Amino acid sequence: MLANLWRRAAAGNRLVADSGLSSTAMTLQIEELNDTNCKTYLLTAGEEAALVDPVRERLETYRALLGRRGLKLRMVLETHLHADHLMFNRAAKDLLGATIVMHRESPSPLVDRHVDDGDLLTLGGERIEVLHTPGHTPDSVCYRVAGAVLTGDTLLVGGSGRTDFPGADAGQQYDAVHNRLFTLPDDTIVWPAHDYHGKRSTTIGEEKRTNPRYVGRSRAEYVTLMGSLGLPFPQKIQESLQVNQSGFESEEVHFPMVADIAAMPVVSPEQVAEEQQGALPPLLLDVREPEEFVGELGHVKGALHVPLDVLQRRLPKLAGYLGREVVVICRAGARSATAAAILRQAGFGHVRNLGGGMLEWNARRLPVEH
Ligand SMILES: [Fe+2]
Numbered sequence: 585m586l587a588n589l590w591r592r593a594a595a596g597n598r599l600v601a602d603s604g605l606s607s608t609a610m611t612l613q614i615e616e617l618n619d620t621n622c623k624t625y626l627l628t629a630g631e632e633a634a635l636v637d638p639v640r641e642r643l644e645t646y647r648a649l650l651g652r653r654g655l656k657l658r659m660v661l662e663t664h665l666h667a668d669h670l671m672f673n674r675a676a677k678d679l680l681g682a683t684i685v686m687h688r689e690s691p692s693p694l695v696d697r698h699v700d701d702g703d704l705l706t707l708g709g710e711r712i713e714v715l716h717t718p719g720h721t722p723d724s725v726c727y728r729v730a731g732a733v734l735t736g737d738t739l740l741v742g743g744s745g746r747t748d749f750p751g752a753d754a755g756q757q758y759d760a761v762h763n764r765l766f767t768l769p770d771d772t773i774v775w776p777a778h779d780y781h782g783k784r785s786t787t788i789g790e791e792k793r794t795n796p797r798y799v800g801r802s803r804a805e806y807v808t809l810m811g812s813l814g815l816p817f818p819q820k821i822q823e824s825l826q827v828n829q830s831g832f833e834s835e836e837v838h839f840p841m842v843a844d845i846a847a848m849p850v851v852s853p854e855q856v857a858e859e860q861q862g863a864l865p866p867l868l869l870d871v872r873e874p875e876e877f878v879g880e881l882g883h884v885k886g887a888l889h890v891p892l893d894v895l896q897r898r899l900p901k902l903a904g905y906l907g908r909e910v911v912v913i914c915r916a917g918a919r920s921a922t923a924a925a926i927l928r929q930a931g932f933g934h935v936r937n938l939g940g941g942m943l944e945w946n947a948r949r950l951p952v953e954h
Contacts, residue, residue, distance in 0.1 A: 614627055622668065623775070624636065633707075640671060667749060673833060688723075692831055715727075717738040719758070733775070735775065751917075773786075829919050848936070850938075852939055869927075871923040872942075907933065910924075913938045
């Protein structure tokens with residue numbers, strides 16, 4: 585087992601480590617940037633840098649910092665699709681010029697590198713290990729660097745990320761925390777994406793001993809607890825969630841209310857495949873970006889392609905389908921839920937959302953075209 589080599593530097597919120605996971609003598613640093621409840625971290629190894637969970641409004645500040653220190657931004661590491669702040673959009677992505685990294689189940693079309701559990705990334709010769717820890721969201725990951733772990737909203741100081749949004753699963757979170765995080769060495773330093781108690785970091789050992797959400801609770805008890813929290817929606821969810829899921833903001837697209845989207849009916853891939861064989865198959869409407877439509881996940885045969893950012897403009901052309909059964913499709917089932925709610929508002933009476941999107945369609949090995 586690796587000894588924890590992190591030591592607190594004079595800068596207070598900066599930790600320095602001679603990485604025990606690398607054969608090089610490179611020093612890896614983690615620094616917290618925002619000084620708010622919502623955390624962004626800067627990882628540096630030599631001249632190379634990565635930003636973890638950057639907040640869009642602060643991009644110029646981050647860029648100035650990188651410039652002052654002569655750092656090259658290699659990666660943007662997102663721990664999950666956030667609902668409480670704006671992430672990158674196309675313009676921000678171009679400005680940063682770095683590889684956007686997210687779990688493969690991320691709904692965003694702007695991800696350059698999809699990762700999965702156990703994948704290794706490198707920064708200046710240092711290794712960063714991806715741990716898939718679904719629960720808060722299906723695409724939640726933690727990033728393990730030397731003797732520390734960036735836990736996103738999976739594990740917080742004395743807490744855990746909420747599990748009451750669509751796609752969240754308290755049982756999965758319990759399993760992820762116990763099987764992927766609490767199995768790390770006790771002295772592993774934990775850097776969470778949020779801090780509500782004025783305490784910046786913790787350790788795996790301390791959370792195992794004291795985290796009130798987990799200590800002495802069975803999986804079933806945890807699920808009951810998380811289902812009874814009754815938390816209000818985050819303040820910025822209406823401004824952030826659908827923008828982050830779709831990767832754009834536009835004057836022409838008016839995103840529906842989050843509560844309306846959550847109410848859209850979901851249909852399974854198998855059900856859609858069966859209905860396709862029937863006498864009156866549903867209209868399949870794929871709302872992904874053009875490169876995704878012909879990309880690795882392919883599309884369902886016969887699907888009509890109308891990207892989400894032009895859907896509202898094209899509604900008049902779709903008027904002939906108003907009375908028809910419609911199934912909306914995207915990558916992970918998030919953007920299609922937004923599109924389904926837009927169609928419903930426009931008077932489409934029979935709209936359903938393909939649950940899990942093309943990821944789930946492919947996982948069931950149903951046929952696709954490219
Ligand atoms: Fe979150």
